[in-house]
Amino acid sequence: MSANMAPSPPRFFDHHEEQLLHLTLDFTAPHPTTFYKVKLEGAHFAPLPPGPDLIGTAPYHPYGPMKESRFPGWEEIARLRSDSTFCSSAVIQSSNEVSRLAVKGVLFLETDVFQQESAERMLKEAKFYAAHLQELQGKFVPRYYGLWHAPVTQWGGEVLIAVMEWGGMRLSAFLHSEIATLARRFRIAEALDELHDHGVYHAQIGVGQERHILYNIETESVRFVDFSDAFAGHICGRQLPVRLFDSYPSRIQFGCREAYSIRQCLDLFGNRVRNRDDDQMNVALMHMQGLLARGVSRREALHLVGRTIDHWRTISGLQLKRRPVTENSIPLSADEIQIMKNY
Ligand SMILES: [Zn+2]
Structure with a gap:
């Protein structure tokens, strides 16, 4: 032939x-x-x-x-x-x-x-x-x-x-309705992060490809569909947990293209400030680096950084130190202090 x-x-x-x-x-x-x-x-x-x-x-x-x-x-x-x-x-x-x-x-x-x-x-x-x-x-x-x-x-x-x-309704329809609460948008982004933690990279997730994400309001479940371009063996390098931020990090800083794209689709990176002025994001990224350097697994490090961000947000009027920020300027949550002692 x-x-x-x-x-x-x-x-x-x-x-x-x-x-x-x-x-x-x-x-x-x-x-x-x-x-x-x-x-x-x-x-x-x-x-x-x-x-x-x-x-x-x-x-x-x-x-x-x-x-x-x-x-x-x-x-x-x-x-x-x-x-x-x-x-x-x-x-x-x-x-x-x-x-x-x-x-x-x-x-x-x-x-x-x-x-x-x-x-x-x-x-x-x-x-x-x-x-x-x-x-x-x-x-x-x-x-x-x-x-x-x-x-x-x-x-x-x-x-x-x-x-x-x-699987449920398409993400495009979901996002244009009142049901697209922050908790549900977090659930969707976390589901993709879990897919990545299983080594599966979908390869068709992002703005304009919302049809590949379905949300079922009755069961509160997320389903990713159309795996015709997907591949296995992905090692996710994402540097931030699923949280709402005031700015966009750069894709390179963030560390995983697809996990970045889904956050973009779900509007989890705001553009209220320039990213270099976003102290919470900068400190979270630095903190993540510190944990990884200590040998903490990425999954655990993401969890800890998430807890720290939550902790900051319970402190009213918290002002992180203006740049240059150092690790000593990071307020830690109680379980984080405990974990830090073990490393
Ligand atoms: Zn990834």
């Missing part, structure tokens, strides 16, 4: 497992479509919640759910979403429980080259879920139920879907 020949499209129907699911997108076709679970060598996925057929909604518009009456047809959806997947939400209803799921997929796989490329990304993501996100599923990433393939459907030719736990 010559080097510039297009790769042949993935042949998912050569690799079906025994399991089936029936998905009805009942606004467009009255009968369920049978999907076969795709077998991926060495990859194990959780079994779907029990129940009869999955009932799905119209696909999402890039800006949110689409009204069924505005549905333009599957050919048009494939054209509109040519470089990405369509998304829909679906439910499994058993006698006493409703499981809400998210479905994303590609259409007309037998003919559409762009959708074939998206299928490759879905495949890459499925492998990443299996290899690196097992422990985090249901915690910071959705529970993932694998890839499912239908050689023929009533609604889009050959279709490949990924089925996962429904």
Whole structure:
């Protein structure tokens, strides 16, 4: 094969497992479509919640759910979403429980080259879920139920879907509502920090990419989605805990690009002062360096610096010494003094 020949499209129907699911997108076709679970060598996925057929909604518009009456047809959806997947939400209803799921997929796989490329990304993501996100599923990433393939459907030719736990509302919608309290924004930033502490770097988090972060107001949980560019083995070098600051540090000072980006998205760095005049931030950064130099783990050091910042903020009218600040000018919290004694 010559080097510039297009790769042949993935042949998912050569690799079906025994399991089936029936998905009805009942606004467009009255009968369920049978999907076969795709077998991926060495990859194990959780079994779907029990129940009869999955009932799905119209696909999402890039800006949110689409009204069924505005549905333009599957050919048009494939054209509109040519470089990405369509998304829909679906439910499994058993006698006493409703499981809400998210479905994303590609259409007309037998003919559409762009959708074939998206299928490759879905495949890459499925492998990443299996290899690196097992422990985090249901915690910071959705529970993932694998890839499912239908050689023929009533609604889009050959279709490949990924089925996962429904994660909640998109960050863009969340941030424009009254529910975006500081406590919830902290929770989201802390969730990303935890993902990094597990070595997972998402690679598509930041301003303009808010769709990859979901917040569920009913369960107060955060889910990161779309791991098609993610990688494992990240060693996070962030220098500040999740707190609200009066200024932006430089990216280099902060130490981790993605952890910085999420704080930017969540508006945790204010611009009330110039960063060189932000004594709390400067002292926190210096304090962090001091703890790391003493051999304190980064996780513990971040925790301690966070406690110290909280402590400062309980002291009304605290004025940190004007520059040059030294370690002796840092008021320490009680448990920090205790920890310092141990090092
Ligand atoms: Zn990091």
